[in-house]
Amino acid sequence: MQFIPNILFAIALILGIGFFAKNVKKLIRNIKLGQDVDVSDNKSQRWKNMTMIALGQSKMVKRPIAGVLHVIVYVGFVIINIEVLEIIIDGLFGTHRLFSKMGTLYGVLIGTFEVLAALVFVSVVIFWVRRNVIKLQRFWKSEMKGWPKNDGNFILYFEMVLMTLFLVMNATDVHFQDMNSGNVISQYIAPLFSGLAESTLHIIERSAWWLHILGILVFLNYLYYSKHLHILLAFPNTYYGKVNPKGQLNNLEAVTNEVKMMMDPNADPFAAPEEGAEDEVPAKFGASDVQDLNWVQLLNAYTCTECGRCTSECPANQTGKKLSPRKIMMDTRDRLEEVGKNIDANGGEFKDDGKQLLGDYISTEELWACTTCNACTEACPVSIDPLSIIIEMRRYLVMEQSAAPMELNNMMTNIENNGAPWPYNQMDRLNWANEE
Amino acid sequence: MSEKLKVPTMAEYMAEGKQPEILFWVGSAGSYDDRAKKISRAFVKVLHKANVDFAVLGTEESNTGDVAKRAGNEFLFQMQAMTNIEILNAYEIKRIVTACPHSYNTLKNEYPQLGGVYEVLHHTQFIEELMSSGRLKLKSDSTLNGKRITFHDPCYLGRANEVYEAPRNLLKSLGVDLVEMKRNRSTALCCGAGGAQMFKEPEKGDKDINVLRTEDALKTNPSIIATGCPYCNTMMTDGVKAKERESDIKVFDIVEIIANSEEL
Numbered sequence: 001m002q003f004i005p006n007i008l009f010a011i012a013l014i015l016g017i018g019f020f021a022k023n024v025k026k027l028i029r030n031i032k033l034g035q036d037v038d039v040s041d042n043k044s045q046r047w048k049n050m051t052m053i054a055l056g057q058s059k060m061v062k063r064p065i066a067g068v069l070h071v072i073v074y075v076g077f078v079i080i081n082i083e084v085l086e087i088i089i090d091g092l093f094g095t096h097r098l099f100s101k102m103g104t105l106y107g108v109l110i111g112t113f114e115v116l117a118a119l120v121f122v123s124v125v126i127f128w129v130r131r132n133v134i135k136l137q138r139f140w141k142s143e144m145k146g147w148p149k150n151d152g153n154f155i156l157y158f159e160m161v162l163m164t165l166f167l168v169m170n171a172t173d174v175h176f177q178d179m180n181s182g183n184v185i186s187q188y189i190a191p192l193f194s195g196l197a198e199s200t201l202h203i204i205e206r207s208a209w210w211l212h213i214l215g216i217l218v219f220l221n222y223l224y225y226s227k228h229l230h231i232l233l234a235f236p237n238t239y240y241g242k243v244n245p246k247g248q249l250n251n252l253e254a255v256t257n258e259v260k261m262m263m264d265p266n267a268d269p270f271a272a273p274e275e276g277a278e279d280e281v282p283a284k285f286g287a288s289d290v291q292d293l294n295w296v297q298l299l300n301a302y303t304c305t306e307c308g309r310c311t312s313e314c315p316a317n318q319t320g321k322k323l324s325p326r327k328i329m330m331d332t333r334d335r336l337e338e339v340g341k342n343i344d345a346n347g348g349e350f351k352d353d354g355k356q357l358l359g360d361y362i363s364t365e366e367l368w369a370c371t372t373c374n375a376c377t378e379a380c381p382v383s384i385d386p387l388s389i390i391i392e393m394r395r396y397l398v399m400e401q402s403a404a405p406m407e408l409n410n411m412m413t414n415i416e417n418n419g420a421p422w423p424y425n426q427m428d429r430l431n432w433a434n435e436e
Numbered sequence: 437m438s439e440k441l442k443v444p445t446m447a448e449y450m451a452e453g454k455q456p457e458i459l460f461w462v463g464s465a466g467s468y469d470d471r472a473k474k475i476s477r478a479f480v481k482v483l484h485k486a487n488v489d490f491a492v493l494g495t496e497e498s499n500t501g502d503v504a505k506r507a508g509n510e511f512l513f514q515m516q517a518m519t520n521i522e523i524l525n526a527y528e529i530k531r532i533v534t535a536c537p538h539s540y541n542t543l544k545n546e547y548p549q550l551g552g553v554y555e556v557l558h559h560t561q562f563i564e565e566l567m568s569s570g571r572l573k574l575k576s577d578s579t580l581n582g583k584r585i586t587f588h589d590p591c592y593l594g595r596a597n598e599v600y601e602a603p604r605n606l607l608k609s610l611g612v613d614l615v616e617m618k619r620n621r622s623t624a625l626c627c628g629a630g631g632a633q634m635f636k637e638p639e640k641g642d643k644d645i646n647v648l649r650t651e652d653a654l655k656t657n658p659s660i661i662a663t664g665c666p667y668c669n670t671m672m673t674d675g676v677k678a679k680e681r682e683s684d685i686k687v688f689d690i691v692e693i694i695a696n697s698e699e700l
């Protein structure tokens with residue numbers, strides 16, 4: 001009978017990690033639904049970006065209050081999780097605070113964890129206040145209703161509970177309090193329980209211990225459904241993020257081939273296509289659904305933390321237009337999830353559901369409101385590029401559907417005919433030199 | 437007063453078997469837009485003052501395709517790009533200077549994949565170079581001394597290509613009182629013209645972007661709003677009009693400010 005806790009623990013661990021692995025597999029499969037894109041260039045710049053932006057949080061601190069609080073939560077969370085290692089070993093082998101054999105070092109470690117736990121708790125409370133009491137505008141935009149809003153708060157409650165459990169566990173651990181080393185914070189919590197018998201304390205300590213580790217396992221599995229996925233994906237995402245100048249839009253190779261053919265007077269339009277050339281021509285230009293986007297754009301969608309920094313800097317959004325770059329990312333993720341579920345339900349094959357990203361999620365009104373100003377890509381703390389998705393969808397509208405706004409069609413006709421966006425004569429192009 | 441500016445073309449250079457130091461890429465706005473044409477002329481005057489050997493493509497220049505690309509028309513963009521590249525390469529152009537950040541961005545970043553590789557400079561970068569090499573000397577007792585001027589960062593010069601200081605350095609060297617808007621450099625607000633917005637009505641909203649940006653500028657209490665882009669210039673000029681401040685606040689391109697202060 002004495003091994004029952006160990007066995008239960010092992011089962012919880014296997015289930016928790018097993019489910020997580022299953023979700024990760026699904027995540028990777030969904031991301032791979034995107035088109036291939038070559039990201040093998042600029043390796044050292046990419047490593048540098050990841051180190052600075054994800055590990056070093058360089059973009060987060062651009063907004064100092066949120067930035068500093070986030071650094072605390074981030075550092076706290078990573079470091080406190082070292083403690084999880086001890087919990088797992090204790091849980092599996094029935095030991096108690098195995099690492100305490102380290103002596104003073106243990107006290108220093110746990111002391112640090114306790115301070116961090118308290119700081120994380122306070123930061124998370126401030127985050128909650130910013131969202132729910134101060135009601136920072138960017139958390140109350142129209143795309144932040146329902147699940148996204150609740151999700152943001154759930155995570156904060158989760159972290160509050162986990163930190164509380166950790167501190168209570170230490171406060172009610174009689175041996176640990178007796179050691180009187182490392183209990184920097186919990187010694188002030190211990191008196192709250194002072195009237196209780198040692199056996200009761202033990203029960204509270206054990207409960208806190210179990211809830212803490214189970215909480216972490218639940219949290220791990222919550223990630224897949226949450227904006228909190230960024231704690232993992234921020235790393236690959238900043239690595240694969242854009243390394244070219246922000247103003248540079250990608251070149252459509254397939255178009256290049258066709259334009260070259262059109263412009264080359266020697267090209268034989270009836271010549272048989274080169275071997276293998278057939279499958280290089282994409283089924284369509286631009287994107288109307290998530291499968292037309294490339295996999296980095298889909299990774300972007302899963303990485304988005306819904307912080308709304310992009311939207312709060314977006315000139316279109318600030319002037320009341322429907323466009324919100326955050327919504328572009330959230331829509332992409334929602335549609336990708338829908339496509340993924342469709343594939344699961346249909347034995348691994350996507351069945352046309354009569355829906356697509358364009359129209360059913362993102363409207364043309366949003367797409368045409370973008371000034372391509374790159375404020376969103378500059379603001380994003382995890383190198384997401386909403387603009388590239390907007391452009392890809394405009395490409396579909398224009399090249400596949402000829403569905404540009406009328407004024408833009410006029411502008412493009414002018415360029416085709418006169419080499420300028422206005423209806424002026426090409427031969428007058430140098431007249432400015434003679435006018436005043 | 438209609439004074440004929442000397443603006444040599446590449447064809448003329450070619451006929452003489454010579455190669456200019458730089459090609460001045462005028463751009464569609466700089467060629468046809470009444471307001472932007474003045475910027476082109478001001479830049480030419482500054483080039484003459486510094487004795488720069490330059491040429492334009494003239495009637496052989498065509499739209500870079502920037503707007504078409506941003507509107508989603510990659511076909512039209514690439515047709516424009518390849519036509520231009522054919523001419524630029526035929527003239528063996530190495531160095532291009534332009535007063536339009538959109539042309540600058542497209543020529544610099546989007547032409548290389550299509551076979552057009554050049555060194556491309558924004559006119560403020562080139563003028564800064566002329567000054568630091570001593571080829572262009574500005575009067576120190578300029579009428580601009582102490583004038584409050586704020587600079588609006590064009591998206592395609594600033595965030596898109598991280599050129600923030602060249603325009604500011606020029607303004608400072610004129611001795612003006614450069615006052616920054618609250619959102620400047622990488623956080624500057626767009627004027628509202630980019631991404632083909634210049635050519636269409638804005639979507640439904642509660643305000644125009646250029647008015648919002650003009651309000652940013654007005655908060656610095658400037659006598660001049662300086663820009664480095666013909667589209668920003670139009671947008672800010674309209675914004676100042678919308679705010680009914682055109683009598684006391686002027687919108688100028690940096691090269692116009694230089695040309696004016698030098699009485700060119």
Ligand code: SF4
Pocket residue numbers: 310313314315316317323324325369370371372373374375376377386387
């Ligand atoms: S690039 Fe488009 S979506 Fe992004 S901030 Fe600018 S206008 Fe908004």
Ligand code: SF4
Pocket residue numbers: 303304305306307308309310311325326329379380381382383384386
């Ligand atoms: S795209 Fe980036 S800035 Fe925008 S909400 Fe997502 S994480 Fe935040």
